[in-house]
Amino acid sequence: MRILCPYCGQRSNAEFSYLGDAAPVRPRDVRRATGESATGNAALREFSDYVYLRTNPPGLLREWWQHTGGCRAWLVVERNVTTHQIGAVVGARDGAGGTREMSR
Amino acid sequence: MNVPRQRRARDVVATIGPKEELSPVVATANTRGSISLSRSLSGSFCHKFGVSGLGMAFLRAPPRSGFIVHYSIFSILSQAFKGQTGWTPVWREPEPKPAYDAIVVGGGGHGLATAYYLAKNHGLTNVAVVEKGWIGSGNVGRNTTIIRSNYREHGNIPFYEKSLQLWEGLEQDINYNAMVSQRGVLNLFHSDAQRDAAARRGNAMRLNGVDAELLDRDGVRAIVPNLDFDNARFPISGGLLQRRGGTVRHDAVAWGYARAADQRGVDILQNCEVTGIRIDNGRVTGVETARGFIGAKKVGLACAGNSSRVAAMAGLRLPIESHVLQAFVTEGIKPLVPNVVTFGAGHFYISQSDKGGLVFGGSLDGYNSYAQRGNLPAVEEVMEEAVAVMPSAGRLRVLRSWGGIMDMSMDGSPIIDKTPVAGLYLNCGWCYGGFKATPASGFCFAHTMANDEPHELNAPYRLDRFATGNLLDEAGTGAQPNLH
Numbered sequence: 001m002r003i004l005c006p007y008c009g010q011r012s013n014a015e016f017s018y019l020g021d022a023a024p025v026r027p028r029d030v031r032r033a034t035g036e037s038a039t040g041n042a043a044l045r046e047f048s049d050y051v052y053l054r055t056n057p058p059g060l061l062r063e064w065w066q067h068t069g070g071c072r073a074w075l076v077v078e079r080n081v082t083t084h085q086i087g088a089v090v091g092a093r094d095g096a097g098g099t100r101e102m103s104r
Numbered sequence: 105m106n107v108p109r110q111r112r113a114r115d116v117v118a119t120i121g122p123k124e125e126l127s128p129v130v131a132t133a134n135t136r137g138s139i140s141l142s143r144s145l146s147g148s149f150c151h152k153f154g155v156s157g158l159g160m161a162f163l164r165a166p167p168r169s170g171f172i173v174h175y176s177i178f179s180i181l182s183q184a185f186k187g188q189t190g191w192t193p194v195w196r197e198p199e200p201k202p203a204y205d206a207i208v209v210g211g212g213g214h215g216l217a218t219a220y221y222l223a224k225n226h227g228l229t230n231v232a233v234v235e236k237g238w239i240g241s242g243n244v245g246r247n248t249t250i251i252r253s254n255y256r257e258h259g260n261i262p263f264y265e266k267s268l269q270l271w272e273g274l275e276q277d278i279n280y281n282a283m284v285s286q287r288g289v290l291n292l293f294h295s296d297a298q299r300d301a302a303a304r305r306g307n308a309m310r311l312n313g314v315d316a317e318l319l320d321r322d323g324v325r326a327i328v329p330n331l332d333f334d335n336a337r338f339p340i341s342g343g344l345l346q347r348r349g350g351t352v353r354h355d356a357v358a359w360g361y362a363r364a365a366d367q368r369g370v371d372i373l374q375n376c377e378v379t380g381i382r383i384d385n386g387r388v389t390g391v392e393t394a395r396g397f398i399g400a401k402k403v404g405l406a407c408a409g410n411s412s413r414v415a416a417m418a419g420l421r422l423p424i425e426s427h428v429l430q431a432f433v434t435e436g437i438k439p440l441v442p443n444v445v446t447f448g449a450g451h452f453y454i455s456q457s458d459k460g461g462l463v464f465g466g467s468l469d470g471y472n473s474y475a476q477r478g479n480l481p482a483v484e485e486v487m488e489e490a491v492a493v494m495p496s497a498g499r500l501r502v503l504r505s506w507g508g509i510m511d512m513s514m515d516g517s518p519i520i521d522k523t524p525v526a527g528l529y530l531n532c533g534w535c536y537g538g539f540k541a542t543p544a545s546g547f548c549f550a551h552t553m554a555n556d557e558p559h560e561l562n563a564p565y566r567l568d569r570f571a572t573g574n575l576l577d578e579a580g581t582g583a584q585p586n587l588h
Binding site for chain 1: 412413416421422423424425426470471472473474475479480481484514570571583584585586
């Protein structure tokens, strides 16, 4: 499996570290996820789902990889987990597609 | 600094050293298994040819029509005189009934064991196992065959010890030669810190009635002399040995459980992929399959790497990622590795099959996969670890490598539990430790399905433990499955 790093070119997957599915989005306000209130519990559930639950589908998956053995950039790699075929690879900023809000 | 550390380590050796008697619980476990009895008759002859069944060779009337051959030395001998022409298929290939009391999805080791214990322990014989391919085509035939109970955490030790005890009596129980071989599992350590960790784990095991021995360097050398003891980077300073651990012929586990379950009336339905789970008013009513709808009061999922896919049919998202793990076997050689040896400076485990090939493996490839095959960087790493711990292995040729899909959970421990859907039960998250757990997993899952509540042994393996914070993280690596 070779990944086409947009900055370094095609490299062995041994150079890359894997984080996983790029779909889960960190809940916006973690501070709500405290206390015993109904909204607090719902927010806690939302946060626990974000940390622990995965869709884990076969076929195409958009994933976080980091080119740790190269430019160290975070990438979003489109990969078929059933065939290991690599599709489009983009930098994390582009790959996130603006759906991932920065936590300040 | 060095001197007191070494002295302390030696004190621990004295605490759980090899000369100390095993605790009574272990002794009981050992003597209860009639395997040790047949082994004391010496040699694997008795074991392989079923002398332990001496005097019990007869045709037993099954719960259905036909006759079931009880395997024993007499059945072997009588077949020898008949030119091996009288063997019959060991399980039926029935058509699906319209409905069952319980359906187990997944004809691997865990699913078949579950069906067997449902029939044997809970009297549920109107049971089907549905399997998308052929039984045993998944991880039960793809692992490195190791059994052990050398865990550290409270929730894990009793469960895996139960499993080891069931292994010890398995062949008599299911009347099938699974070649259970308690040749010992030896975890090497390479530093003082690792020695302390091994001693702590060994003590945790002993406190739970499990056998464990802390060996020093010479103790390891006496068992496996051909390791690289003076490796410049990772010299071997000792090992934690569980003598009751060992290996089992993995395919025979699937076949043996299938035969035993079939004899008790369980229908094994192969080429019967589940395509949907039917739910009415929050209660499961059956499964859609490639061979049509099959009704069921209870459905248990034991789908290993495909757990997320099947659970999604019931609207569940699981704390599971599917990852690929590779394993390897070399050409057959004369006896070289007498037990299971694990390298402590990486993740590498090796044993020798009864055919003579060295069977070994390492870590996951590290990325999500449903492919049942891996990539070369993981192969290279495993080979490097092999020659680091056992340089002579570099002279061998690898015959085969293969991959299996692991249901990696978020804390490295399994899930055996009810689900939010009434009548739907879940057995998954085995990471790469599922094979050794097969008997206890089936035992506990059958209990959970039959009684609609967990057995005390699988009570810690709850589905909701991730939300409630009651994680069981043996490796302490957090919710990152490729690190477990």
